[in-house]
Amino acid sequence: MKTDQGCVVWLTGISGAGKSTIAEAIAGALRNTGKPVFPVDGDDLRGGLSSDLSFTAADRLENMRRAAELAHMASKCGLVTVVSLISPSAQGRQMVRELVRHGRFALVYVKTPIEVAESRDVKGLYKKARAGLIANFTGIGSDYEAPGNSEIVIDTTTTTPDAAAALITTYLQGKGWVS
Template sequence: MTDNLVWHPVTIDAAWRARIKGQRPCVLWFTGLSGTGKSTIANALELALAECGKHTYLLDGDNLRLGLCRDLGFSDADRQENIRRVAEVARLFVDAGMLVITAFISPFQRDREMARELIGEGAFIEVFIDTPLDECERRDPKGLYRKARSGLIANFTGVSSAYEPPLNPQVHIRTMGHDLPAIVAQLLDYLVEKGFLS
């Protein structure tokens, strides 16, 4: 299918774009159960980065499911394709010199590793947003756990489909007992420590 395609070289490369923006691009890949607060934390982090004059883009799971990935369901194969598409888009944003934040359940370790390989080890930061399942169910901001427990949603992560926690995430965010400003500060500190922010 790709036999007749040839990669076309461009003059303005990733390093040039990053230099123009004055930042070291990366992807902060948020993973965690539904209801952990991924989207809320991602939005607050993007705001904090933007207020520092950084160039960012936030890729949110539901938002992409309403557009780029609207043709996909929630089978294991569809979840894998969803993550592949997200990783390819994130890679393009990294090439453009951006600080990218993704907020996706991304339940399977193999799919997150695929994303890491596509984006590149040096630019991929796995962030485990860790909230206990019972707390996620208590919050249930979209009413999805209630529907899943009633049998109205099949293949729901944490109920009828597995979630594989990261084995060694670069950043481990435990949301219980920590407020949003403290969590954002933890993420910003990591980015400074690793040289993505100055």
């Protein structure tokens, strides 16, 4: 495959794991090389394209489907699409992998213990979930199934966002998806 085609980098992990921060670092690193990047953040999706969805299992799958379709279309235009989305279920992540039909897809598991994620919780979401104010919050009222088939695993307790971005960028270069 040509390197002028895009690809999809899908970052999954619990809230507060560092997905968005790593996505920003990847986007910055790739933009510095002149590669067009399209970041897709879960919070942005929930504020627009998926604002009609709740956090039930069915609505989470639909949110993932919408994000995957958007990422696939952008990657077909030659963009490196970096998606940061909790993506809590193995079923949903498999659906995403299948929707990115050209196969230029890398699942990145941003692995962080829940205690660490809670300590980083600048939005206070874990506190609200523990107080019963947020239903179906991943890791508290709803399960997160850690992926067993990710191309890359980033442990954010030992890896900085810039180091994570470098690892992911190197992976993309090794696949020939970016130069």
